[in-house]
Amino acid sequence: MTAYILRRTLYAIPIILGVNVITFIVFFFVNNPDEVARSSLGRKHATLEAIERWKRERNYHLPYFYNDGWQKEGATEIPASGWIHLPALPAGEARLTVEVPGGTGFAKVTLVCSPEGSIAPGSWAGTPESPPETPEGFSPAATASLILSKRKETLTFTVIHPKGAELRLYVELPKDQARLIVRAQRFEELGPLSRFTQTLFVQKSLKFLIFDFGKSDRNDRSITGEVKERVGPSLSITVPMFLLALLVEITIALFVAYVRGTYADFWTVIACIALMSISIMFYVIFGQWFMGKTLRLLPVSGFDDGAYSAKFVLMPVLLGLASGLGVGVRLYRTFFLEEINRDYVRTARMKGIPDARVLTTHVLKNAMLPIMTGAIVSIPFLLMGTLILESFFAVPGMGSYTIEAIARQDFPIVQAMTFLGSLLYIVALLLTDIAYTLVDPRVRLQ
Amino acid sequence: MTSFITDIAVWLLVAGGIAFVVHASTQEHYRIAWRQLTRRRFAMVCGGILCLYATIGLLDSIHFEGESETVSLLDRILWKLKTGGEKTYSAPLATHQHSKESLPGADGRVTFDYPKLEHGGAHLEDAASAPGDIVLRILLGVLLGAVLGAAAIGAAVGVQRLRGGPIRTAFWVGGFLAAVCLIVCVVGALAAGYHVFGTDKIGTDVLYRALKSCRTGLIVGTMTTLIVAPFALFFGISAGYFGKRVDDVVQYVYTTLASIPDILLIASVMIIVQAGMTEEATSITAERRLFWLCVILGITGWTEMCRLLRAETLKVRELEYVTAAEAFGAGPMRIMFKHILPNVMHLVLISVVLRFSGLVLFEAVLTYVGIGVDPTTESWGTMINNGRLELSREPMVWWNLFAAFVFMFGLVLAANIFGDAVRDALDPRLRSRLGKEKA
Numbered sequence: 021m022t023a024y025i026l027r028r029t030l031y032a033i034p035i036i037l038g039v040n041v042i043t044f045i046v047f048f049f050v051n052n053p054d055e056v057a058r059s060s061l062g063r064k065h066a067t068l069e070a071i072e073r074w075k076r077e078r079n080y081h082l083p084y085f086y087n088d089g090w091q092k093e094g095a096t097e098i099p100a101s102g103w104i105h106l107p108a109l110p111a112g113e114a115r116l117t118v119e120v121p122g123g124t125g126f127a128k129v130t131l132v133c134s135p136e137g138s139i140a141p142g143s144w145a146g147t148p149e150s151p152p153e154t155p156e157g158f159s160p161a162a163t164a165s166l167i168l169s170k171r172k173e174t175l176t177f178t179v180i181h182p183k184g185a186e187l188r189l190y191v192e193l194p195k196d197q198a199r200l201i202v203r204a205q206r207f208e209e210l211g212p213l214s215r216f217t218q219t220l221f222v223q224k225s226l227k228f229l230i231f232d233f234g235k236s237d238r239n240d241r242s243i244t245g246e247v248k249e250r251v252g253p254s255l256s257i258t259v260p261m262f263l264l265a266l267l268v269e270i271t272i273a274l275f276v277a278y279v280r281g282t283y284a285d286f287w288t289v290i291a292c293i294a295l296m297s298i299s300i301m302f303y304v305i306f307g308q309w310f311m312g313k314t315l316r317l318l319p320v321s322g323f324d325d326g327a328y329s330a331k332f333v334l335m336p337v338l339l340g341l342a343s344g345l346g347v348g349v350r351l352y353r354t355f356f357l358e359e360i361n362r363d364y365v366r367t368a369r370m371k372g373i374p375d376a377r378v379l380t381t382h383v384l385k386n387a388m389l390p391i392m393t394g395a396i397v398s399i400p401f402l403l404m405g406t407l408i409l410e411s412f413f414a415v416p417g418m419g420s421y422t423i424e425a426i427a428r429q430d431f432p433i434v435q436a437m438t439f440l441g442s443l444l445y446i447v448a449l450l451l452t453d454i455a456y457t458l459v460d461p462r463v464r465l466q
Numbered sequence: 467m468t469s470f471i472t473d474i475a476v477w478l479l480v481a482g483g484i485a486f487v488v489h490a491s492t493q494e495h496y497r498i499a500w501r502q503l504t505r506r507r508f509a510m511v512c513g514g515i516l517c518l519y520a521t522i523g524l525l526d527s528i529h530f531e532g533e534s535e536t537v538s539l540l541d542r543i544l545w546k547l548k549t550g551g552e553k554t555y556s557a558p559l560a561t562h563q564h565s566k567e568s569l570p571g572a573d574g575r576v577t578f579d580y581p582k583l584e585h586g587g588a589h590l591e592d593a594a595s596a597p598g599d600i601v602l603r604i605l606l607g608v609l610l611g612a613v614l615g616a617a618a619i620g621a622a623v624g625v626q627r628l629r630g631g632p633i634r635t636a637f638w639v640g641g642f643l644a645a646v647c648l649i650v651c652v653v654g655a656l657a658a659g660y661h662v663f664g665t666d667k668i669g670t671d672v673l674y675r676a677l678k679s680c681r682t683g684l685i686v687g688t689m690t691t692l693i694v695a696p697f698a699l700f701f702g703i704s705a706g707y708f709g710k711r712v713d714d715v716v717q718y719v720y721t722t723l724a725s726i727p728d729i730l731l732i733a734s735v736m737i738i739v740q741a742g743m744t745e746e747a748t749s750i751t752a753e754r755r756l757f758w759l760c761v762i763l764g765i766t767g768w769t770e771m772c773r774l775l776r777a778e779t780l781k782v783r784e785l786e787y788v789t790a791a792e793a794f795g796a797g798p799m800r801i802m803f804k805h806i807l808p809n810v811m812h813l814v815l816i817s818v819v820l821r822f823s824g825l826v827l828f829e830a831v832l833t834y835v836g837i838g839v840d841p842t843t844e845s846w847g848t849m850i851n852n853g854r855l856e857l858s859r860e861p862m863v864w865w866n867l868f869a870a871f872v873f874m875f876g877l878v879l880a881a882n883i884f885g886d887a888v889r890d891a892l893d894p895r896l897r898s899r900l901g902k903e904k905a
Binding site for chain 1: 727731734738831857867871879883886
């Protein structure tokens with residue numbers, strides 16, 4: 021049995037990793053950080069500089085999987101005409117890439133830096149040409165002309181300067197109105213391990229495994245801290261709801277199983293189907309209106325700490341119970357009916373045990389196995405809260421946190437919640453399996 | 467003719483559905499299932515209701531260029547409802563607006579009163595005669611409906627006589643058609659002069675909106691499952707047939723995908739889809755969003771179907787006729803698609819009918835969260851979302867929610883009952899297995 025549990029636990033690990041990779045792909049490839057920055061800044065204000073700054077502030081400037089040491093310093097978009105002042109580069113080895121837009125004709129590009137530094141054309145090879153007159157206080161330059169084609173050209177210069185280079189760029193383009201994109205990178209020697217850890221995947225996804233969810237995009241608040249604060253309110257709604265639902269549903273289902281085949285059974289099933297055909301939205305809207313506004317029995321929404329929260333918790337709990345009642349009763353009824361047709365029930369009846377007692381002792385006990393399976397699997401839902409109920413009743417729990425994050429397009433929160441939800445689900449499945457091996461000897465034998 | 471991406475998908479589905487029915491009617495096991503299904507009268511009535519919804523949805527899926535906008539065939543039929551809008555809220559069958567307004571009187575004085583509606587009850591000389599007029603219209607509708615209904619029953623009985631089938635069936639079918647005629651005639655007679663379900667905040671007829679929403683509900687309910695069915699079939703059958711490594715990989719993929727909470731995965735992808743659609747909102751982008759919603763809902767839902775198919779394939783693979791085919795030298799592809807596929811196809815059908823109602827309900831939740839259909843797309847979710855604060859207005863506005871509730875409840879209830887019957891007819895063993903997964 022230990023071997024089985026161990027094997028199941030080990031099997032959960034690749035699944036958790038898989039979920040982590042999938043969420044990373046969804047949040048960083050399907051939707052890349054540039055796009056997030058643009059929509060977060062608002063399309064009007066999303067200049068290249070602003071995007072780069074936004075990304076740097078939130079560590080989105082890191083490479084995806086492997087960090088070769090060249091750190092993005094920033095980028096700027098400038099009109100190409102004459103001598104251009106560039107932002108100063110930091111000390112040490114730096115790299116400057118200039119993106120020249122496509123066109124026809126020749127372009128001449130010259131880069132000069134303050135004395136003591138040196139510039140080497142990097143990956144790019146152009147024809148050397150006589151440089152334009154170097155501005156005062158700058159050392160000789162790297163110059164090149166290139167033939168423009170339809171595609172944009174990328175020129176790379178490597179700049180080494182002990183103190184940090186002041187740079188000037190001279191560009192002559194056939195079209196003067198064209199704009200250049202200049203990106204700067206700084207070299208930093210990284211250890212073999214940090215080459216992999218200083219990446220988006222590790223910082224923004226793999227760290228979730230140690231419950232470090234990072235920070236929200238919109239404000240500086242730590243997601244892990246928020247989760248700790250919000251689990252309480254969520255549990256105060258979901259736990260009573262869960263226990264109450266289990267009790268009520270099992271009771272009704274047992275009763276229905278007792279009167280099986282009669283009109284009471286038939287109409288209960290029909291009522292269940294009717295109950296489950298109503299959207300939860302109607303339960304909530306109607307409940308708030310009826311209990312809160314018309315009868316003025318309970319507050320419409322809100323939340324409070326400790327014992328004061330009882331009056332706020334009651335309505336969401338009751339509505340949650342009502343909305344799940346149909347599905348639950350019908351499901352448990354099938355479980356009971358399945359058990360009723362077993363041989364041991366016939367034997368018990370044959371011995372003269374009354375039907376009601378057979379149901380409450382023999383049948384209930386055996387049907388608890390599938391019921392518990394379903395119950396354990398819903399543990400993640402207890403912790404993650406209920407989106408609709410929490411948002412309608414203004415409960416500061418996990419569900420409303422998620423809904424707000426979705427509405428504000430706060431991707432790190434949505435990503436963290438997705439991962440957390442999956443993790444809890446996987447753990448719950450694992451627990452179900454373990455519970456089965458403990459309770460059901462047939463599984464143990466396999 | 468203008469075609470939205472969803473329209474194309476809808477008509478492809480209809481064509482596929484017809485092809486399937488034609489094929490299934492030659493297969494004995496489907497015929498047995500059908501006979502079993504027809505014995506459940508109540509479920510058949512629900513099936514009829516579903517057909518009614520489907521007819522509305524299909525009429526709404528034929529679009530062509532109108533004068534200023536793209537309109538559907540349903541719009542043309544309901545032209546009076548579509549164009550007969552008011553300024554703002556008005557109660558069902560009302561002749562006056564729901565809220566007071568400053569009105570210039572005949573003598574030049576401004577009074578503050580409920581203005582008369584532009585279309586609702588506009589045919590009346592005197593608004594006070596409205597109750598009489600409404601009763602008259604209902605009677606007229608009942609009369610017309612009764613005549614048409616009687617004709618329907620007569621026709622059904624006549625056809626059944628010619629076929630030599632049981633007359634009882636004819637009465638059921640004819641009776642159902644008669645009921646439909648009655649409802650359509652009464653509502654039609656009223657809708658010709660009034661707003662049967664009132665008007666909403668911007669004065670659109672609520673009956674019109676509710677009818678237009680049928681298409682969205684049906685698309686989300688059916689297309690979602692069917693869009694991913696080919697993938698589920700391919701992976702499920704491969705996993706079951708090849709076993710070993712293939713099985714491990716497929717199982718790993720669907721276990722991983724299934725452990726991500728649906729709503730969060732949908733949220734992450736939908737906000738991205740939304741962000742990607744930066745161009746101004748048009749009916750084309752709204753339709754595209756609906757299509758993507760179906761695709762994403764499908765991706766989160768295919769795992770269950772895949773698991774069922776794999777389990778069924780594991781069983782079918784061991785049967786003699788597969789061994790016989792292998793002995794004749796048939797390749798794995800041939801066995802999988804020629805011999806195994808037809809014998810697991812019914813699971814796809816079961817999946818569609820069982821998931822349908824859940825998806826229609828889910829759409830409303832997603833729309834509330836802001837990751838469902840486009841706000842300009844007509845759907846019950848949008849109606850609920852817009853109307854969720856209307857109950858607390860003074861005086862209360864209830865008809866938006868009421869109309870959404872009636873239409874949604876009708877569809878989902880019918881689908882639930884019909885779905886159960888279809889499952890029982892095709893594969894009674896599934897009952898407990900599916901039940902467990904639902905938990």
